[in-house]
Amino acid sequence: MRNVLTIANKEIRSYFNSPIAYILIAAFAALFGYFFWSLVYFFVQAGMQAQFTGRSMPLNLNELVIRNLMGNAGILCLFMVPMLTMRLFSEEKSRGTIELLLTSPLQDWELLLGKWLGALVMYLSLLAFSAISLIFLFVYGKPDVQPLLVGYLGLILQAAAMLALGMFISSITQSQIVAAFLTFFLLLLMWVFEWMSGMDQNQITQVLTYLSLVKHNESFIKGVLDLKDVVYYASVSFFGLYLTARSLESLRYRG
């Protein structure tokens, strides 16, 4: 466990030693702020319209603002994860530092778990900046806390699964650009498998719908904690970590 933390710590430091952490944080905070501002704008307008026409509309802060906000933050993940994972192993390979890691007294699983954890913590620190906007919701409104927390849990689980897949792709190439592009392509593909749910249902579309990354986030966004979605994200994460372990093993054999 100590080795895992050593590696995770090093990963977090190297994000913050390079501009990437700051660029991602700035971009995430700006976009999330914009999402928040526009959603609140429409919410306020809908409220004024309801008052103006005299019809009482069920205006729910959770439904109209937080759900959409969580959904949009999920989409941001699609763009941020490749940037977080592209360097995890490719950079070590191209710099030769992988030789230090693989000749130090630690197990392969400790290495990849540490890297995955480091990337996850980096994602959490991005996500922390979304709280700035949400503080205003709590100051001026009364949203339900519980669905919000479930929504955040969903975002974190989704990111964990995507990071594990991204880490695997980073472990098969020396080039960060290739890793980023392949990861983005794979995640986008898994994202749009969701469309299959609207097509004729047969075995293929059912399986692909099940594999969709975004499909399993729907219940979290609604504030519903569903075990089968948790299982899905956990298994995708495990699958990504397992593939990374095999990829490291093959790296050892091929040199």
Added chain:
Amino acid sequence: MIQANGLTKRYAQNVAVDGVTFTVEKGQIVGFLGPNGAGKTTTMRMLTGYMPPSAGTASVAGFDVVEKPLEVKKRIGYLPETPPVYPDMEVGEYLDFVAHLKGLPAAECRKKAEYAAERCQVKNVWGKLISKLSKGYRQRVGLAQAIIHNPEVLILDEPTSGFDPKQILETRDLIRSLAGDHTIVLSTHILQEVEAMCESLIIINQGRIAASGTIDELTHRDGTILEASGVGAETLRETFAQVPGVSAVTLTEDGEKLSFSITTPGADLRAVLARTALDKGANLLKLDTANINLHELFLTLTAPAVVPAAPAVETEEETAA
């Protein structure tokens, strides 16, 4: 301390290391010598547990590299050909990270990192970004990384490549000073380096051990080279042949100058032969042992093998049939 037995690494297309067997005793400095691509790096990588051998076994400090890789890794310090440093880290930050990585107790990491930095003379750049360091400094940071956990065995892949002459001398001194407590295996293709540092030598060519032993053992040749003039060639040759201990005499004439190559198994007869020549009234021009230098040895051992053409064609036909 290190034992390799039939160590082999096969890739899909070629065999990088082919049945390498050797032993390194505790406290020795052993040099791996060979042309580029001879299999030095691959052999070292197998010893460090970076890659498993395709066949054969190796053990370091009594632990098998395949069965007990963690035990081996705890006892090995490894400097790969490119120093494994992170350019975006500061020197101190990096060494502290490596100390944690090598499993040193958390309380000692900082102290060990500082000690290694001092030993490798990088203490003065402790707070500098590694990307700002010159190549020589980076290499020394790499060396500090290798010795940080005070390993029993140090494996250094071309530790002085890319240094200027002053840095080469400093690094050699440093490596020699480490020799007492550590067993060191270093690879190089610089011959002076081997002469300056290594007690014994393993010459690798095309994945196989071409020769091994101490430098004296490898370069020693029984015999004497003698050049003389002013006397009849044949008389002198017969006189030399009659000296007890001489088994063969070859003569090359170059105008006035007579060059003798005299084989004397197991003895150094330079003094006797010189006196004999002088007694015969010859002018002695040159007297030397027949020992070859490392340079010649290296070139003979690593010369590309001459493959007879005919059998190759036959095998081709066989496979075709």
